Amino acid sequence: MLLVDGEPVTSSSALSGSSRTGSSGRELVAALMGNPGLCAASERLRATPERRISSGPEGPRNVYVFQREYATVDPARVELVGTDEMTTCVGVIIRNNKTGMISISHMDFPKIVEGGFKQMLELLGADNAPFDVHLIGAFDDSSTKIEFITCWVVHSSGGKRNKQEGYSHPLCCKIVEVLHKYEQQFHLRSFCVLGNNTMTDSYGNARPIVGGFVMQTSSGVVTPASFEMASRCPDEIVRRIRVSVSSYDPNWKAKLLETYDTHADIFQIAPTRWMPDWAEIAFSLNELSDSEVLLQCSTSPAAEPPHFVETDRRKWKYLMENPDWEDTFPKYSPRVFHRTNDGSWSRQS
Template structure:
């Protein structure tokens, strides 16, 4: 069940042939309370996370989530949990109002929403049906042209948008609506609320990341640098694409973090020789060709997008057998050191 400002939220479908999630999504985008909340979110300064001793760097304990991952954290052990590098993806936050336990997921496909939400809730509370849950959705943007191929304008309404972001957002809100838990949506900075345009009319996400302050539940725009997207950055990036060929992860979010021990446990994921050959092939393409072939939003990616892909492919070429990375099919475990850095155990 979805609640807005403490009241149950419902809408009547305007078209029997249109998915109910579309109608819910459009109504949420027009809700005055959520419009105000999106404006407040965007007015906050962007937090920058850097794992270094440089002046101004974040000194707190945080957990970083990559695409298709999720983590549930205890505010007694972790100060912040967040993600970035999202373009057409959507970040979902679910927080237990009573004890502050917070689960964050980086959703990249409608296919993982239902199971992913179940994974988040199973690790969040003992009985979620009796718990009031705060929800924040941040990410996605109007990632398709608002023009027909013949140049004639179409409606500005997201109901007429296809792309990647709209179907994902629609699936998320429809899944929240259909479950019995009480989801209080606090932030809804998605699609049009998270879209900016350049002088040529090209669209980009307003923000690519966010972080949750676990003690207060406040959500801020955020950006992480290469030193703070840890631990095991490269292997975790590879798992995102490899998981689509690993039946063990069909429809699931990737497991990363153990809440009780404040350790990262990177669950094993299989990759195949097919991916080895794909990596060999893709390394020969130019940067622009890689963007075109490998991104859902080529014009909106960060400057290091292609470099990160090349590093992944180089690793796959050097380690074609997944058991080299996950010996005996065991997870890769990382614990915090005394200076808050992650050390493999």
């Protein structure tokens, strides 16, 4: 059940004293978007200076999740947890205030929401007290000029989307609908999405205001953030590739990708398979111009960060050089990285 300011949320009022089972996600989103307390919280978050996260001995011990990944962290081991590069995706944080345990995900498509929340909640424990929840990202892309995405290597599960609806709104609706159905209470602290997280640039394009964030694990405070490449933790390209190819691996159907073992404080990049023809597809995509890459491979071409195209080309180069998935995940085993004394990561297997 979703709570705002300690009160159950209903479709008719975000401050009602009773819940109504069966409320649709659309009705819930409409109620939450109009809630004064959540609007004020979004305003405070947008006004907070963005924090730049760096790596190295002086950097904080952090865990970062890429698109469609999740991780559960223990505040005794990790100082910061976060994600960035969000346009039409939603960053989700759930915190058990009694234990301090935190689960974070970067959700990109409605079909992974229900299974994803089951994964996120598994290590948080059962508790009668409400868990804090923050939902951030997913700007209002309903006016986008791109009606569907043809680049299935990048957005393989994106599919066709109604122009007036965009990608962000259906995802937000599914997230709040699933959370509201749980017996566990979730106190919604941030709802910085859609119209609460949208600006217009000098060219008239809608863009997200907050595209990344971190949570201080000891306090639960959330701050806008961006990450240097090395601070996104180990195995960047392989983890990015998993987002594309995982949709064709039945082991990851309707699930978030596993990436971090909280008990051992290691990154354990769960394996996935891809067909040999991915190399041919990657070669074809790499022949596109930069503008064509943006138009065909993004749900929000006008809102992507400057490194979007260059990152896609690095993924395609890897697939061309590694057409056989077993070279990356021998015997379908995970890639394991341990944290070193200087804060970097060393691959063990």
